[in-house]
Amino acid sequence: MNKIIMSSHKTTSTAAPEKFGFRDVKREVFERIRNNKWGPGTQLPGEVELASTFGCSRATVNRAMQELSDDGIIERRRKGGSHVKLAPIRQVKFEIPLVRVEVESRGSEYRYQLISSEVMAAPHWLQVRMDLQVASPVRHVRCLHSADGAPYQYEDRWINLFAVPRAEDANFSKIGPNEWLVNEVPYTNAEVRFGATNADHTISQHLKTIDGDPIFLAERSTWHAGVQVTFVRLYFPRGYQMIAKY
Amino acid sequence: MNKIIMSSHKTTSTAAPEKFGFRDVKREVFERIRNNKWGPGTQLPGEVELASTFGCSRATVNRAMQELSDDGIIERRRKGGSHVKLAPIRQVKFEIPLVRVEVESRGSEYRYQLISSEVMAAPHWLQVRMDLQVASPVRHVRCLHSADGAPYQYEDRWINLFAVPRAEDANFSKIGPNEWLVNEVPYTNAEVRFGATNADHTISQHLKTIDGDPIFLAERSTWHAGVQVTFVRLYFPRGYQMIAKY
DNA sequence: AAGTGGTCTAGACCACGAC
DNA sequence: TCGTGGTCTAGACCACTTC
Numbered sequence: 001m002n003k004i005i006m007s008s009h010k011t012t013s014t015a016a017p018e019k020f021g022f023r024d025v026k027r028e029v030f031e032r033i034r035n036n037k038w039g040p041g042t043q044l045p046g047e048v049e050l051a052s053t054f055g056c057s058r059a060t061v062n063r064a065m066q067e068l069s070d071d072g073i074i075e076r077r078r079k080g081g082s083h084v085k086l087a088p089i090r091q092v093k094f095e096i097p098l099v100r101v102e103v104e105s106r107g108s109e110y111r112y113q114l115i116s117s118e119v120m121a122a123p124h125w126l127q128v129r130m131d132l133q134v135a136s137p138v139r140h141v142r143c144l145h146s147a148d149g150a151p152y153q154y155e156d157r158w159i160n161l162f163a164v165p166r167a168e169d170a171n172f173s174k175i176g177p178n179e180w181l182v183n184e185v186p187y188t189n190a191e192v193r194f195g196a197t198n199a200d201h202t203i204s205q206h207l208k209t210i211d212g213d214p215i216f217l218a219e220r221s222t223w224h225a226g227v228q229v230t231f232v233r234l235y236f237p238r239g240y241q242m243i244a245k246y
Numbered sequence: 247m248n249k250i251i252m253s254s255h256k257t258t259s260t261a262a263p264e265k266f267g268f269r270d271v272k273r274e275v276f277e278r279i280r281n282n283k284w285g286p287g288t289q290l291p292g293e294v295e296l297a298s299t300f301g302c303s304r305a306t307v308n309r310a311m312q313e314l315s316d317d318g319i320i321e322r323r324r325k326g327g328s329h330v331k332l333a334p335i336r337q338v339k340f341e342i343p344l345v346r347v348e349v350e351s352r353g354s355e356y357r358y359q360l361i362s363s364e365v366m367a368a369p370h371w372l373q374v375r376m377d378l379q380v381a382s383p384v385r386h387v388r389c390l391h392s393a394d395g396a397p398y399q400y401e402d403r404w405i406n407l408f409a410v411p412r413a414e415d416a417n418f419s420k421i422g423p424n425e426w427l428v429n430e431v432p433y434t435n436a437e438v439r440f441g442a443t444n445a446d447h448t449i450s451q452h453l454k455t456i457d458g459d460p461i462f463l464a465e466r467s468t469w470h471a472g473v474q475v476t477f478v479r480l481y482f483p484r485g486y487q488m489i490a491k492y
Numbered sequence: 493a494a495g496t497g498g499t500c501t502a503g504a505c506c507a508c509g510a511c
Numbered sequence: 512t513c514g515t516g517g518t519c520t521a522g523a524c525c526a527c528t529t530c
Contacts, residue, residue: 243438
Protein backbone atom coordinates (compact mmCIF):
# COMPACT_ATOMS: atom_id res chain seq x y z
CA MET A 1 0.00 0.00 0.00
CA ASN A 2 1.37 3.35 -0.89
CA LYS A 3 1.71 5.50 2.16
CA ILE A 4 0.83 9.12 1.85
CA ILE A 5 2.24 9.64 5.26
CA MET A 6 5.82 10.66 5.10
CA SER A 7 7.86 12.20 7.84
CA SER A 8 11.25 13.75 8.47
CA HIS A 9 13.83 14.61 5.89
CA LYS A 10 16.57 12.27 5.06
CA THR A 11 19.33 13.13 7.50
CA THR A 12 21.51 15.25 5.27
CA SER A 13 24.14 15.60 7.95
CA THR A 14 27.72 14.55 7.24
CA ALA A 15 29.37 13.63 3.99
CA ALA A 16 28.94 10.11 2.62
CA PRO A 17 27.42 9.98 -0.88
CA GLU A 18 24.02 8.87 0.39
CA LYS A 19 22.20 6.40 -1.67
CA PHE A 20 18.78 7.57 -2.72
CA GLY A 21 16.23 4.82 -2.92
CA PHE A 22 12.79 5.40 -4.40
CA ARG A 23 11.43 6.10 -0.93
CA ASP A 24 13.99 8.82 -0.44
CA VAL A 25 13.19 10.36 -3.78
CA LYS A 26 9.51 10.19 -3.05
CA ARG A 27 9.89 11.80 0.35
CA GLU A 28 12.19 14.48 -0.97
CA VAL A 29 9.91 15.45 -3.83
CA PHE A 30 6.89 15.38 -1.54
CA GLU A 31 8.70 17.55 0.96
CA ARG A 32 9.40 20.16 -1.64
CA ILE A 33 5.80 20.13 -2.70
CA ARG A 34 4.61 20.49 0.86
CA ASN A 35 7.06 23.31 1.51
CA ASN A 36 5.49 25.06 -1.41
CA LYS A 37 8.89 25.03 -3.05
CA TRP A 38 6.99 23.39 -5.84
CA GLY A 39 3.52 24.84 -5.52
CA PRO A 40 0.26 23.64 -7.06
CA GLY A 41 0.43 23.50 -10.82
CA THR A 42 4.22 23.58 -10.97
CA GLN A 43 5.81 21.51 -13.65
CA LEU A 44 8.31 19.23 -12.03
CA PRO A 45 11.70 18.39 -13.50
CA GLY A 46 11.73 15.43 -15.86
CA GLU A 47 12.71 12.00 -14.68
CA VAL A 48 16.16 12.19 -16.22
CA GLU A 49 16.90 15.45 -14.47
CA LEU A 50 15.61 14.21 -11.15
CA ALA A 51 17.70 11.10 -11.54
CA SER A 52 20.86 13.10 -11.90
CA THR A 53 19.78 15.43 -9.11
CA PHE A 54 19.32 12.59 -6.68
CA GLY A 55 22.13 10.50 -8.03
CA CYS A 56 20.09 7.48 -8.87
CA SER A 57 18.74 5.78 -11.95
CA ARG A 58 15.75 6.90 -13.86
CA ALA A 59 13.88 3.74 -12.93
CA THR A 60 14.14 4.65 -9.28
CA VAL A 61 12.80 8.13 -9.90
CA ASN A 62 10.06 6.61 -12.00
CA ARG A 63 8.85 4.42 -9.19
CA ALA A 64 8.84 7.30 -6.76
CA MET A 65 6.91 9.55 -9.10
CA GLN A 66 4.49 6.81 -9.97
CA GLU A 67 3.61 6.36 -6.34
CA LEU A 68 3.17 10.09 -5.88
CA SER A 69 0.80 9.93 -8.81
CA ASP A 70 -1.09 7.05 -7.24
CA ASP A 71 -1.31 9.00 -4.02
CA GLY A 72 -3.00 11.82 -5.85
CA ILE A 73 -0.20 14.30 -5.20
CA ILE A 74 0.93 14.83 -8.76
CA GLU A 75 -0.35 14.28 -12.28
CA ARG A 76 1.76 12.91 -15.07
CA ARG A 77 1.39 12.92 -18.79
CA ARG A 78 3.65 11.83 -21.57
CA LYS A 79 5.26 14.72 -23.23
CA GLY A 80 3.40 16.94 -20.80
CA GLY A 81 5.59 16.09 -17.85
CA SER A 82 4.66 15.86 -14.18
CA HIS A 83 2.70 18.58 -12.46
CA VAL A 84 1.73 19.18 -8.86
CA LYS A 85 -2.00 18.71 -8.56
CA LEU A 86 -3.95 21.90 -8.09
CA ALA A 87 -6.31 20.40 -5.55
CA PRO A 88 -4.83 17.39 -3.83
CA ILE A 89 -7.44 14.68 -3.79
CA ARG A 90 -8.16 13.17 -0.45
CA GLN A 91 -8.35 9.46 -0.87
CA VAL A 92 -9.95 7.45 1.84
CA LYS A 93 -9.30 3.78 1.95
CA PHE A 94 -10.78 1.32 4.33
CA GLU A 95 -11.33 -2.34 4.62
CA ILE A 96 -14.57 -4.20 4.86
CA PRO A 97 -13.96 -7.41 6.76
CA LEU A 98 -16.48 -10.13 7.36
CA VAL A 99 -18.85 -9.15 10.14
CA ARG A 100 -17.71 -12.11 12.12
CA VAL A 101 -14.08 -11.10 11.83
CA GLU A 102 -14.95 -7.51 12.64
CA VAL A 103 -16.74 -8.49 15.81
CA GLU A 104 -14.19 -11.02 16.90
CA SER A 105 -11.31 -8.63 16.34
CA ARG A 106 -12.92 -6.39 18.93
CA GLY A 107 -12.69 -9.22 21.37
CA SER A 108 -16.43 -9.71 21.38
CA GLU A 109 -18.32 -12.92 20.99
CA TYR A 110 -19.92 -13.19 17.58
CA ARG A 111 -23.32 -14.73 17.12
CA TYR A 112 -25.26 -15.27 13.94
CA GLN A 113 -28.95 -15.84 13.64
CA LEU A 114 -31.05 -16.58 10.60
CA ILE A 115 -34.35 -14.77 10.66
CA SER A 116 -36.00 -15.75 7.44
CA SER A 117 -35.27 -17.25 4.09
CA GLU A 118 -37.41 -17.70 1.05
CA VAL A 119 -37.07 -18.28 -2.66
CA MET A 120 -39.25 -16.19 -4.89
CA ALA A 121 -39.45 -14.28 -8.12
CA ALA A 122 -37.71 -10.92 -7.94
CA PRO A 123 -40.16 -8.14 -7.15
CA HIS A 124 -40.19 -5.26 -9.55
CA TRP A 125 -38.16 -2.80 -7.49
CA LEU A 126 -35.45 -5.43 -7.12
CA GLN A 127 -35.39 -6.12 -10.84
CA VAL A 128 -34.58 -2.47 -11.29
CA ARG A 129 -32.07 -2.46 -8.47
CA MET A 130 -30.29 -5.55 -9.66
CA ASP A 131 -30.67 -4.80 -13.31
CA LEU A 132 -32.45 -8.09 -13.93
CA GLN A 133 -34.11 -8.61 -17.28
CA VAL A 134 -37.06 -10.51 -15.93
CA ALA A 135 -38.43 -11.68 -12.63
CA SER A 136 -35.56 -14.06 -12.07
CA PRO A 137 -35.69 -16.38 -9.10
CA VAL A 138 -34.00 -14.87 -6.10
CA ARG A 139 -33.39 -15.95 -2.56
CA HIS A 140 -34.34 -13.46 0.08
CA VAL A 141 -32.48 -13.85 3.37
CA ARG A 142 -32.74 -11.80 6.51
CA CYS A 143 -30.42 -12.33 9.44
CA LEU A 144 -28.90 -10.75 12.47
CA HIS A 145 -25.30 -10.47 13.60
CA SER A 146 -24.66 -9.90 17.28
CA ALA A 147 -21.67 -8.93 19.39
CA ASP A 148 -21.70 -10.12 22.99
CA GLY A 149 -25.41 -10.66 22.75
CA ALA A 150 -26.16 -7.14 21.52
CA PRO A 151 -27.50 -6.55 18.01
CA TYR A 152 -24.68 -5.45 15.78
CA GLN A 153 -25.93 -5.61 12.23
CA TYR A 154 -29.23 -6.48 10.63
CA GLU A 155 -28.81 -7.89 7.15
CA ASP A 156 -31.44 -7.94 4.45
CA ARG A 157 -30.08 -9.72 1.40
CA TRP A 158 -31.24 -10.78 -2.05
CA ILE A 159 -29.29 -13.33 -4.03
CA ASN A 160 -29.68 -13.79 -7.76
CA LEU A 161 -30.15 -17.55 -8.19
CA PHE A 162 -29.53 -17.24 -11.87
CA ALA A 163 -26.01 -16.05 -11.08
CA VAL A 164 -25.43 -18.40 -8.17
CA PRO A 165 -27.68 -21.45 -8.54
CA ARG A 166 -26.04 -23.26 -5.65
CA ALA A 167 -27.30 -20.57 -3.30
CA GLU A 168 -30.79 -22.01 -3.58
CA ASP A 169 -29.93 -25.00 -1.44
CA ALA A 170 -27.23 -23.46 0.68
CA ASN A 171 -27.77 -23.77 4.40
CA PHE A 172 -27.70 -20.36 5.99
CA SER A 173 -28.66 -21.45 9.47
CA LYS A 174 -25.11 -21.63 10.75
CA ILE A 175 -23.12 -19.58 8.30
CA GLY A 176 -24.38 -16.25 7.02
CA PRO A 177 -24.97 -15.67 3.33
CA ASN A 178 -22.17 -13.16 3.13
CA GLU A 179 -19.57 -15.54 4.42
CA TRP A 180 -20.97 -18.24 2.20
CA LEU A 181 -20.85 -16.00 -0.86
CA VAL A 182 -17.31 -14.85 -0.17
CA ASN A 183 -16.18 -18.44 -0.38
CA GLU A 184 -18.42 -19.36 -3.25
CA VAL A 185 -17.95 -16.32 -5.44
CA PRO A 186 -14.76 -14.57 -4.41
CA TYR A 187 -13.23 -11.58 -6.11
CA THR A 188 -16.34 -9.82 -7.21
CA ASN A 189 -16.79 -6.18 -8.01
CA ALA A 190 -19.01 -4.15 -5.78
CA GLU A 191 -20.49 -0.77 -5.15
CA VAL A 192 -21.30 0.49 -1.70
CA ARG A 193 -23.59 3.32 -0.73
CA PHE A 194 -23.71 4.80 2.73
CA GLY A 195 -26.55 6.79 4.10
CA ALA A 196 -28.89 7.31 6.98
CA THR A 197 -32.46 6.23 7.55
CA ASN A 198 -35.01 5.79 10.27
CA ALA A 199 -35.71 2.49 11.94
CA ASP A 200 -39.04 1.06 10.91
CA HIS A 201 -40.80 -1.42 13.11
CA THR A 202 -39.03 -4.49 11.77
CA ILE A 203 -35.63 -2.94 12.09
CA SER A 204 -36.13 -1.51 15.54
CA GLN A 205 -37.43 -4.84 16.72
CA HIS A 206 -34.37 -6.74 15.62
CA LEU A 207 -31.85 -4.09 16.54
CA LYS A 208 -33.66 -3.49 19.81
CA THR A 209 -33.96 0.20 19.26
CA ILE A 210 -36.96 2.49 19.11
CA ASP A 211 -39.03 3.15 16.02
CA GLY A 212 -37.69 6.23 14.32
CA ASP A 213 -34.20 5.90 15.68
CA PRO A 214 -31.50 6.98 13.24
CA ILE A 215 -29.87 4.08 11.48
CA PHE A 216 -26.61 3.98 9.62
CA LEU A 217 -27.32 2.12 6.42
CA ALA A 218 -24.97 0.53 3.96
CA GLU A 219 -26.19 -0.85 0.64
CA ARG A 220 -23.97 -3.07 -1.40
CA SER A 221 -24.38 -4.36 -4.92
CA THR A 222 -22.07 -7.10 -6.07
CA TRP A 223 -21.22 -8.25 -9.57
CA HIS A 224 -19.41 -11.21 -10.96
CA ALA A 225 -18.58 -11.53 -14.61
CA GLY A 226 -20.95 -8.72 -15.46
CA VAL A 227 -23.92 -10.24 -13.67
CA GLN A 228 -25.23 -8.86 -10.43
CA VAL A 229 -24.88 -11.53 -7.81
CA THR A 230 -26.42 -10.00 -4.75
CA PHE A 231 -27.94 -6.88 -3.28
CA VAL A 232 -27.83 -6.29 0.43
CA ARG A 233 -28.91 -3.69 2.94
CA LEU A 234 -27.01 -3.56 6.19
CA TYR A 235 -28.51 -1.74 9.14
CA PHE A 236 -26.42 -0.66 12.10
CA PRO A 237 -27.81 0.46 15.42
CA ARG A 238 -27.28 3.95 16.75
CA GLY A 239 -23.76 4.52 17.93
CA TYR A 240 -22.15 2.46 15.22
CA GLN A 241 -19.42 4.30 13.39
CA MET A 242 -17.42 3.34 10.41
CA ILE A 243 -13.89 4.62 10.69
CA ALA A 244 -11.44 5.34 7.91
CA LYS A 245 -8.02 6.91 7.98
CA TYR A 246 -6.03 8.65 5.32
CA MET B 247 -4.16 3.33 -8.98
CA ASN B 248 -3.99 -0.40 -8.81
CA LYS B 249 -7.10 -1.89 -10.26
CA ILE B 250 -8.52 -4.95 -8.66
CA ILE B 251 -10.88 -5.24 -11.52
CA MET B 252 -9.54 -7.48 -14.16
CA SER B 253 -11.45 -9.10 -16.96
CA SER B 254 -11.02 -11.59 -19.76
CA HIS B 255 -8.02 -13.75 -20.41
CA LYS B 256 -5.33 -12.67 -22.70
CA THR B 257 -6.43 -13.92 -26.08
CA THR B 258 -4.32 -17.04 -26.31
CA SER B 259 -5.53 -17.74 -29.80
CA THR B 260 -3.03 -18.15 -32.60
CA ALA B 261 0.72 -18.54 -32.45
CA ALA B 262 2.92 -15.43 -32.08
CA PRO B 263 5.22 -15.49 -29.04
CA GLU B 264 3.08 -13.09 -27.04
CA LYS B 265 4.86 -10.61 -24.94
CA PHE B 266 3.80 -10.68 -21.32
CA GLY B 267 3.80 -7.32 -19.66
CA PHE B 268 3.25 -6.94 -15.93
CA ARG B 269 -0.46 -6.43 -16.52
CA ASP B 270 -0.66 -9.72 -18.36
CA VAL B 271 1.19 -11.52 -15.61
CA LYS B 272 -1.02 -9.94 -13.00
CA ARG B 273 -4.18 -10.87 -14.83
CA GLU B 274 -2.99 -14.38 -15.48
CA VAL B 275 -2.03 -15.04 -11.87
CA PHE B 276 -5.24 -13.49 -10.62
CA GLU B 277 -7.24 -15.59 -13.03
CA ARG B 278 -5.69 -18.76 -11.70
CA ILE B 279 -6.44 -17.69 -8.17
CA ARG B 280 -10.02 -16.90 -9.04
CA ASN B 281 -10.46 -20.20 -10.84
CA ASN B 282 -9.37 -21.85 -7.65
CA LYS B 283 -6.48 -23.33 -9.55
CA TRP B 284 -4.46 -21.71 -6.83
CA GLY B 285 -6.80 -21.78 -3.86
CA PRO B 286 -6.59 -19.84 -0.60
CA GLY B 287 -3.34 -20.52 1.24
CA THR B 288 -1.55 -21.94 -1.77
CA GLN B 289 2.09 -21.13 -2.07
CA LEU B 290 2.67 -19.57 -5.45
CA PRO B 291 5.69 -20.28 -7.62
CA GLY B 292 8.67 -18.04 -6.97
CA GLU B 293 9.35 -15.01 -9.09
CA VAL B 294 12.09 -16.69 -11.05
CA GLU B 295 9.86 -19.59 -11.94
CA LEU B 296 6.98 -17.35 -12.91
CA ALA B 297 9.34 -15.30 -15.04
CA SER B 298 10.35 -18.31 -17.06
CA THR B 299 6.75 -19.52 -17.18
CA PHE B 300 5.55 -16.28 -18.67
CA GLY B 301 8.65 -15.62 -20.67
CA CYS B 302 9.49 -12.30 -19.15
CA SER B 303 12.01 -10.88 -16.74
CA ARG B 304 11.84 -11.23 -13.00
CA ALA B 305 11.33 -7.49 -12.61
CA THR B 306 8.14 -7.70 -14.60
CA VAL B 307 6.82 -10.55 -12.48
CA ASN B 308 7.83 -8.63 -9.39
CA ARG B 309 5.77 -5.64 -10.34
CA ALA B 310 2.74 -7.79 -11.04
CA MET B 311 3.03 -9.65 -7.77
CA GLN B 312 3.59 -6.46 -5.86
CA GLU B 313 0.38 -5.04 -7.15
CA LEU B 314 -1.50 -8.20 -6.29
CA SER B 315 -0.10 -7.83 -2.82
CA ASP B 316 -1.23 -4.20 -2.66
CA ASP B 317 -4.66 -5.27 -3.82
CA GLY B 318 -4.90 -7.64 -0.91
CA ILE B 319 -5.06 -10.75 -3.08
CA ILE B 320 -1.80 -12.35 -2.00
CA GLU B 321 0.69 -12.10 0.83
CA ARG B 322 4.41 -12.08 0.32
CA ARG B 323 7.31 -12.73 2.62
CA ARG B 324 10.99 -13.04 2.01
CA LYS B 325 12.08 -16.59 2.08
CA GLY B 326 8.48 -17.53 2.77
CA GLY B 327 7.32 -16.91 -0.74
CA SER B 328 3.97 -15.65 -1.97
CA HIS B 329 0.72 -17.12 -0.73
CA VAL B 330 -2.89 -16.63 -1.73
CA LYS B 331 -4.66 -14.85 1.10
CA LEU B 332 -7.03 -17.00 3.10
CA ALA B 333 -9.71 -14.36 3.45
CA PRO B 334 -9.53 -11.76 0.72
CA ILE B 335 -9.94 -8.36 2.27
CA ARG B 336 -12.31 -6.06 0.53
CA GLN B 337 -10.70 -2.70 0.24
CA VAL B 338 -12.87 0.26 -0.50
CA LYS B 339 -11.26 3.38 -1.77
CA PHE B 340 -13.01 6.59 -2.48
CA GLU B 341 -12.23 10.21 -2.90
CA ILE B 342 -13.39 13.11 -0.84
CA PRO B 343 -13.45 16.16 -3.05
CA LEU B 344 -14.13 19.70 -1.94
CA VAL B 345 -17.84 20.23 -1.45
CA ARG B 346 -17.77 22.88 -4.09
CA VAL B 347 -16.17 20.55 -6.60
CA GLU B 348 -18.53 17.77 -5.66
CA VAL B 349 -21.56 19.95 -6.24
CA GLU B 350 -20.27 21.52 -9.42
CA SER B 351 -19.31 18.17 -10.88
CA ARG B 352 -22.97 17.23 -10.65
CA GLY B 353 -23.74 20.19 -12.79
CA SER B 354 -25.36 22.02 -9.92
CA GLU B 355 -24.79 25.57 -8.83
CA TYR B 356 -22.75 25.74 -5.67
CA ARG B 357 -23.46 28.31 -3.01
CA TYR B 358 -21.66 28.89 0.23
CA GLN B 359 -22.99 30.72 3.22
CA LEU B 360 -21.29 31.59 6.50
CA ILE B 361 -23.59 31.17 9.44
CA SER B 362 -21.46 32.03 12.42
CA SER B 363 -17.87 32.46 13.44
CA GLU B 364 -16.31 33.06 16.80
CA VAL B 365 -12.97 32.74 18.52
CA MET B 366 -13.01 31.20 21.97
CA ALA B 367 -11.24 28.92 24.36
CA ALA B 368 -11.78 25.26 23.54
CA PRO B 369 -14.62 23.79 25.59
CA HIS B 370 -13.77 20.74 27.57
CA TRP B 371 -15.34 18.16 25.29
CA LEU B 372 -13.39 19.62 22.38
CA GLN B 373 -10.12 19.46 24.31
CA VAL B 374 -10.72 15.76 24.65
CA ARG B 375 -11.77 15.37 21.05
CA MET B 376 -8.83 17.30 19.68
CA ASP B 377 -6.38 16.05 22.23
CA LEU B 378 -5.51 19.57 23.35
CA GLN B 379 -3.46 19.99 26.46
CA VAL B 380 -5.23 23.10 27.66
CA ALA B 381 -8.10 25.28 26.64
CA SER B 382 -6.31 26.50 23.55
CA PRO B 383 -7.89 29.23 21.50
CA VAL B 384 -10.04 27.83 18.73
CA ARG B 385 -12.18 29.28 16.02
CA HIS B 386 -15.64 27.89 15.75
CA VAL B 387 -17.21 28.22 12.33
CA ARG B 388 -20.59 27.06 11.13
CA CYS B 389 -21.62 27.27 7.52
CA LEU B 390 -23.89 25.85 4.89
CA HIS B 391 -23.18 24.49 1.44
CA SER B 392 -26.01 24.44 -1.07
CA ALA B 393 -26.60 22.88 -4.45
CA ASP B 394 -29.03 24.66 -6.73
CA GLY B 395 -30.42 26.48 -3.76
CA ALA B 396 -31.11 23.34 -1.75
CA PRO B 397 -29.17 22.62 1.45
CA TYR B 398 -26.45 20.14 0.70
CA GLN B 399 -24.18 20.05 3.69
CA TYR B 400 -24.15 21.74 7.06
CA GLU B 401 -20.66 22.19 8.43
CA ASP B 402 -19.75 22.68 12.06
CA ARG B 403 -16.01 23.19 12.38
CA TRP B 404 -13.45 23.88 15.06
CA ILE B 405 -9.98 25.10 14.12
CA ASN B 406 -7.03 24.93 16.48
CA LEU B 407 -5.53 28.42 16.35
CA PHE B 408 -2.41 27.19 18.02
CA ALA B 409 -1.79 24.97 15.01
CA VAL B 410 -2.98 27.46 12.39
CA PRO B 411 -2.64 30.99 13.78
CA ARG B 412 -3.50 32.60 10.47
CA ALA B 413 -6.95 31.07 10.66
CA GLU B 414 -7.89 33.64 13.31
CA ASP B 415 -8.07 36.46 10.80
CA ALA B 416 -9.03 34.47 7.75
CA ASN B 417 -12.13 35.66 5.99
CA PHE B 418 -14.64 32.87 5.72
CA SER B 419 -17.46 34.91 4.27
CA LYS B 420 -16.71 33.99 0.68
CA ILE B 421 -14.57 30.91 0.91
CA GLY B 422 -15.38 28.10 3.31
CA PRO B 423 -12.94 27.09 6.02
CA ASN B 424 -12.36 23.73 4.41
CA GLU B 425 -11.28 25.18 1.12
CA TRP B 426 -9.17 27.72 2.96
CA LEU B 427 -7.50 25.04 5.06
CA VAL B 428 -6.78 22.81 2.09
CA ASN B 429 -4.76 25.61 0.58
CA GLU B 430 -3.19 26.73 3.82
CA VAL B 431 -2.34 23.36 5.31
CA PRO B 432 -2.30 20.81 2.56
CA TYR B 433 -1.21 17.23 2.91
CA THR B 434 -2.53 16.50 6.35
CA ASN B 435 -3.45 13.19 7.87
CA ALA B 436 -7.03 12.60 8.78
CA GLU B 437 -9.49 10.21 10.26
CA VAL B 438 -13.10 10.07 9.18
CA ARG B 439 -16.01 8.53 11.01
CA PHE B 440 -19.35 7.90 9.41
CA GLY B 441 -22.55 7.40 11.26
CA ALA B 442 -26.16 8.40 11.58
CA THR B 443 -27.91 10.80 13.90
CA ASN B 444 -31.15 12.69 14.28
CA ALA B 445 -31.61 16.27 13.23
CA ASP B 446 -31.85 18.59 16.20
CA HIS B 447 -33.54 21.93 15.83
CA THR B 448 -30.49 23.79 14.59
CA ILE B 449 -29.68 21.19 12.00
CA SER B 450 -33.17 20.75 10.71
CA GLN B 451 -33.52 24.48 10.40
CA HIS B 452 -30.48 24.85 8.23
CA LEU B 453 -30.97 21.70 6.22
CA LYS B 454 -34.66 22.46 5.90
CA THR B 455 -35.72 19.13 7.20
CA ILE B 456 -37.89 18.12 10.11
CA ASP B 457 -36.69 17.68 13.65
CA GLY B 458 -35.81 14.06 14.17
CA ASP B 459 -35.10 13.34 10.55
CA PRO B 460 -32.25 10.90 10.01
CA ILE B 461 -29.00 12.60 9.16
CA PHE B 462 -25.93 11.11 7.59
CA LEU B 463 -23.05 12.40 9.66
CA ALA B 464 -19.35 12.50 8.89
CA GLU B 465 -16.82 13.54 11.49
CA ARG B 466 -13.31 14.33 10.46
CA SER B 467 -10.21 14.95 12.53
CA THR B 468 -7.18 16.36 10.80
CA TRP B 469 -3.57 16.40 11.90
CA HIS B 470 -0.50 18.16 10.64
CA ALA B 471 2.93 17.41 12.02
CA GLY B 472 1.43 15.57 14.95
CA VAL B 473 -0.86 18.41 15.97
CA GLN B 474 -4.57 18.29 15.43
CA VAL B 475 -5.52 21.09 13.13
CA THR B 476 -9.26 20.87 12.92
CA PHE B 477 -12.29 18.89 13.91
CA VAL B 478 -15.41 19.05 11.83
CA ARG B 479 -18.87 17.58 11.78
CA LEU B 480 -20.61 17.41 8.41
CA TYR B 481 -24.36 16.88 8.30
CA PHE B 482 -26.08 15.70 5.17
CA PRO B 483 -29.82 15.79 4.62
CA ARG B 484 -31.80 12.62 4.09
CA GLY B 485 -31.24 11.19 0.68
CA TYR B 486 -27.58 11.99 0.55
CA GLN B 487 -25.54 8.93 -0.24
CA MET B 488 -21.87 8.44 -0.32
CA ILE B 489 -20.87 5.99 -3.01
CA ALA B 490 -17.75 3.88 -3.21
CA LYS B 491 -16.75 1.20 -5.66
CA TYR B 492 -14.30 -1.62 -5.39
C1' DA C 493 8.38 15.84 -34.96
C1' DA C 494 10.09 15.51 -30.62
C1' DG C 495 9.96 15.26 -25.68
C1' DT C 496 8.25 12.92 -21.77
C1' DG C 497 6.62 9.19 -19.21
C1' DG C 498 5.65 3.83 -19.53
C1' DT C 499 7.61 -0.41 -19.53
C1' DC C 500 10.93 -4.10 -20.14
C1' DT C 501 15.48 -6.41 -19.50
C1' DA C 502 19.49 -8.84 -17.58
C1' DG C 503 22.14 -8.71 -14.07
C1' DA C 504 23.32 -7.54 -9.47
C1' DC C 505 23.36 -7.00 -4.46
C1' DC C 506 20.89 -6.86 -0.26
C1' DA C 507 17.74 -8.04 3.78
C1' DC C 508 14.61 -10.57 5.93
C1' DG C 509 13.17 -14.64 8.08
C1' DA C 510 11.96 -19.71 7.64
C1' DC C 511 14.37 -23.75 8.30
C1' DT D 512 22.21 -20.71 6.51
C1' DC D 513 20.39 -19.68 2.30
C1' DG D 514 16.13 -19.11 -0.48
C1' DT D 515 12.89 -15.60 -1.56
C1' DG D 516 11.38 -11.14 -2.25
C1' DG D 517 13.03 -5.95 -2.31
C1' DT D 518 15.40 -2.77 -4.76
C1' DC D 519 18.69 -0.64 -7.94
C1' DT D 520 21.01 -0.01 -12.48
C1' DA D 521 22.07 1.19 -17.30
C1' DG D 522 20.33 0.85 -21.33
C1' DA D 523 16.70 0.27 -24.53
C1' DC D 524 12.39 0.77 -27.07
C1' DC D 525 7.75 2.28 -27.16
C1' DA D 526 3.45 5.26 -26.85
C1' DC D 527 1.24 9.09 -25.98
C1' DT D 528 0.59 14.14 -26.59
C1' DT D 529 1.82 18.35 -27.01
C1' DC D 530 4.06 21.51 -29.95
